Amino acid sequence: NAGVMQNPRHLVRRRGQEARLRCSPVKGHSHVYWYRQLPEEGLKFMVYLQKENIIDESGMPKERFSAEFPKEGPSILRIQQVVRGDSAAYFCASVQDISMGSPLHFGNGTRLTVT
Amino acid sequence: SQQGEEDPQALSIQEGENATMNCSYKTSINNLQWYRQNSGRGLVHLILIRSNEREKHSGRLRVTLDTSKKSSSLLITASRAADTASYFCATDEDDKIIFGKGTRLHILP
Numbered sequence: 623n624a625g626v627m628q629n630p631r632h633l634v635r636r637r638g639q640e641a642r643l644r645c646s647p648v649k650g651h652s653h654v655y656w657y658r659q660l661p662e663e664g665l666k667f668m669v670y671l672q673k674e675n676i677i678d679e680s681g682m683p684k685e686r687f688s689a690e691f692p693k694e695g696p697s698i699l700r701i702q703q704v705v706r707g708d709s710a711a712y713f714c715a716s717v718q719d720i721s722m723g724s725p726l727h728f729g730n731g732t733r734l735t736v737t
Numbered sequence: 738s739q740q741g742e743e744d745p746q747a748l749s750i751q752e753g754e755n756a757t758m759n760c761s762y763k764t765s766i767n768n769l770q771w772y773r774q775n776s777g778r779g780l781v782h783l784i785l786i787r788s789n790e791r792e793k794h795s796g797r798l799r800v801t802l803d804t805s806k807k808s809s810s811l812l813i814t815a816s817r818a819a820d821t822a823s824y825f826c827a828t829d830e831d832d833k834i835i836f837g838k839g840t841r842l843h844i845l846p
């Protein structure tokens with residue numbers, strides 16, 4: 623069984639460009655979380671999605687950032703007009719059923735560098 | 738929001754010794770999880786303890802939970818070089834799973 627797949631692993635963007643990060647969850651998982659991690663720090667919650675629904679986006683900046691998890695295809699985290707402060711590792715995790723305390727399955731992240 | 742806080746931030750011990758990491762959290766929880774992260778990789782789930790449990794074991798891992806003190810500890814016994822990693826606790830807050838800042842564990846040969 624394939625785990626969570628994130629691509630690209632590394633993404634370099636110039637200031638002002640758009641970054642699109644993709645996450646394919648574990649097959650059968652319909653819940654996806656996105657986190658951001660700076661070097662030597664913990665994971666900061668960004669957004670929690672179910673298929674076709676944003677459940678909680680309280681950790682995501684209201685401007686320039688958006689996320690979706692369509693009925694078909696991967697979840698996408700989109701950052702418009704990137705700035706240097708957006709440079710970080712972005713991790714996606716999927717889970718089968720949050721109400722049962724099921725563990726999160728993480729991808730290996732996308733490392734975004736804004737030059 | 739930052740729910741869990743691990744202590745210490747960094748820990749270096751000799752191979753074969755036991756490593757203990759602590760986690761404190763702020764609000765009531767349904768369960769608490771511990772994860773491990775190797776450098777440059779995603780997190781891997783280690784163990785989950787529910788709010789009505791006080792202690793749980795899995796191999797060389799032992800987790801305790803004290804809901805009255807809002808704290809948990811992770812004990813790794815007989816540490817190995819391969820245990821070198823960052824360890825995070827995670828708690829549920831409404832629909833969110835919130836992680837602490839982690840403990841960086843380094844096992845010395």
